[in-house]
Amino acid sequence: MGQLFGTDGVRGIVDKDLTRELAIKIGASVSRVLKDNLKKDKLKFIIGSDTRESKDMFTNAVSYGVTNEGCDMINVGVLPTPAIAYLVKLYGLDGAFVVSASHNPSEYNGIKVLDKDGFKLSDELEEECEKIILGDFSLDESIEDKGSFINDKTAIEHYVNYLVGTVDKKNNGIKILIDTANGASFETAKKVFDELGYDYTIINNNPDGKNINDNAGSTHIEGLQEKVVEGHYDIGIAYDGDADRCILVDEKGNVIDGDFIIAIIGNELKKEGKLTNNTVVGTIMSNMGLKKFCEEKGINFVDTKVGDKYVLREMLKENYIIGGEQSGHIIFKELANTGDGELTSLQILNVMAKENKKLSELASIMKKYPQKMINVEVTKEGKKAFETREDIKEVIKSYEERLGNRGRVNVRPSGTENLIRVMFEGESKEEIESLCIELASYIEKELGNKKTYALTDNQK
Numbered sequence: 403m404g405q406l407f408g409t410d411g412v413r414g415i416v417d418k419d420l421t422r423e424l425a426i427k428i429g430a431s432v433s434r435v436l437k438d439n440l441k442k443d444k445l446k447f448i449i450g451s452d453t454r455e456s457k458d459m460f461t462n463a464v465s466y467g468v469t470n471e472g473c474d475m476i477n478v479g480v481l482p483t484p485a486i487a488y489l490v491k492l493y494g495l496d497g498a499f500v501v502s503a504s505h506n507p508s509e510y511n512g513i514k515v516l517d518k519d520g521f522k523l524s525d526e527l528e529e530e531c532e533k534i535i536l537g538d539f540s541l542d543e544s545i546e547d548k549g550s551f552i553n554d555k556t557a558i559e560h561y562v563n564y565l566v567g568t569v570d571k572k573n574n575g576i577k578i579l580i581d582t583a584n585g586a587s588f589e590t591a592k593k594v595f596d597e598l599g600y601d602y603t604i605i606n607n608n609p610d611g612k613n614i615n616d617n618a619g620s621t622h623i624e625g626l627q628e629k630v631v632e633g634h635y636d637i638g639i640a641y642d643g644d645a646d647r648c649i650l651v652d653e654k655g656n657v658i659d660g661d662f663i664i665a666i667i668g669n670e671l672k673k674e675g676k677l678t679n680n681t682v683v684g685t686i687m688s689n690m691g692l693k694k695f696c697e698e699k700g701i702n703f704v705d706t707k708v709g710d711k712y713v714l715r716e717m718l719k720e721n722y723i724i725g726g727e728q729s730g731h732i733i734f735k736e737l738a739n740t741g742d743g744e745l746t747s748l749q750i751l752n753v754m755a756k757e758n759k760k761l762s763e764l765a766s767i768m769k770k771y772p773q774k775m776i777n778v779e780v781t782k783e784g785k786k787a788f789e790t791r792e793d794i795k796e797v798i799k800s801y802e803e804r805l806g807n808r809g810r811v812n813v814r815p816s817g818t819e820n821l822i823r824v825m826f827e828g829e830s831k832e833e834i835e836s837l838c839i840e841l842a843s844y845i846e847k848e849l850g851n852k853k854t855y856a857l858t859d860n861q862k
């Protein structure tokens with residue numbers, strides 16, 4: 403992980419960690435690096451954003467850096483991250499930018515960079531960009547033929563048509579509640595579900611620039627759970643701010659996260675004889691229940707580092723067709739080249755229609771083990787120190803030994819925020835919660851910035 407680029411681009415608080423000047427440098431540096439990589443003198447890019455109030459400032463700044471380098475930019479406005487990944491390849495462009503901080507609150511923003519195939523830029527190319535940005539950077543004023551900047555209002559229809567085309571069995575008897583998190587899917591979700599004729603209701607679908615992810619969407623699922631039960635819906639669907647994640651709620655109000663979705667889809671593909679290499683891909687954070695499900699069904703399970711780009715790389719390397727993260731980044735390799743929340747929800751609706759089963763029944767194939775996570779807020783220096791502190795590693799090892807074969811421990815720095823994520827998983831909810839709090843308290847004392855940490859209970 404570099405100094406600027408995390409697992410999902412460059413991200414931070416607006417005008418503090420992420421500034422207009424940095425955005426200009428990102429646009430310019432990516433243009434220079436990809437010119438050299440693609441052996442071209444002039445490149446064409448696409449840019450889109452989520453609904454944050456800072457979106458226009460950063461869209462214009464990145465575009466200024468790109469056009470100053472003599473490259474062209476197409477602005478498609480507010481669209482989900484997976485839409486940009488789809489369009490860059492459809493349009494035959496050289497790369498793409500997404501102005502979004504995904505699931506983070508509105509005071510954050512970020513810049514994701516995609517290559518010509520819609521894949522996240524490689525670590526090696528990101529490192530080259532960082533060298534330019536962190537070096538003696540200056541804009542190249544010698545380029546006389548500056549690039550163009552145009553707005554494209556037709557892009558949304560291309561993406562909607564693509565999503566609609568992935569549905570092969572509609573069931574209009576399913577009653578659906580959708581939460582778009584006041585984010586990038588606020589227009590596309592309505593168009594898609596209207597086009598398919600589903601019986602649906604949308605909530606949190608009025609973005610004002612500040613309410614993205616505000617007690618809404620896939621990271622704040624409690625409100626959707628309540629409304630699904632109260633309204634007697636068959637399924638609740640929650641996207642995050644840039645709609646590359648999807649978390650579901652069944653008709654009983656239970657959360658169906660990415661691990662369950664992988665199990666449901668993997669099971670369906672195996673039954674149909676379509677599960678390439680008989681394998682599903684998860685991460686080191688995948689629940690023990692998913693691994694045990696795979697063992698019972700005779701399916702191979704492969705895990706990667708946390709980050710959907712690492713999941714995708716493993717899938718591409720070995721030709722696996724389904725993989726993802728517990729957080730709801732699910733990749734259908736034969737349909738998309740990145741996690742896509744709307745696509746994921748449509749594929750689950752496909753399975754519900756094919757099997758004529760309720761979501762709770764489909765999810766019953768997997769048992770989820772209790773899992774506790776505490777996000778310890780640290781300084782940038784504390785996050786870096788975590789990688790080298792042998793004493794902290796020894797303490798973590800001692801907790802692994804205490805838990806033994808009753809579960810597992812995973813402690814890692816966040817790829818996008820100044821957090822150390824402490825996760826315990828095991829058979830006893832009480833035991834793992836107690837151990838998790840103990841270890842998180844120790845790490846906070848050693849590396850933290852003395853703010854209160856947040857406990858996440860995934861056993862809902």
